[in-house]
Amino acid sequence: MNKKEMKHFEKLLREEEQRIRDAMGRHEKETLYQPPSDSNPIDLTSYAEAGTDNNEREVALRLAGDEAERLREVAEALERIKDGTYGECLGCKEPIPKKRLEAFPAAKYCVACKSKLERDGYL
Secondary structure (H helix, E strand, O other): OOHHHHHHHHHHHHHHHHHHHHHHHHHHHHHHOOOOOOOOOOOHHHHHHHHHHHHHHHHHHHHHHHHHHHHHHHHHHHHHHHHOOOOEOOOOOOEOOHHHHHHOOOOOOOHHHHHHHHHHOOO
16 A cells, blocks of 8 residues: 555544544533433423433443444554554455445455454454
């Protein structure tokens, strides 16, 4: 992979990193720090509202966990750019096709190795 291509993929990864950070910030602001619904404790609808609040927080935490994992994958890909191994499959050491990297810039494996890993659990 030449320097121009490497810069292109670094730009894609930086954009993805910013998109993930923005999404995490929105989830944090919209859900995690919202006060619970204020209702009369005797009112039966307050139980439903509390359940909805808890469910929304659980979903937000799950999304935040998924986004944190994606952020870690992006950071690892940026490290591979720095050390010159970006675009090389961690399984077979062959180049990852550029079309795959365009679709998923943080890819660590070629399609064949990723399929084997998902199917068998190991390479």
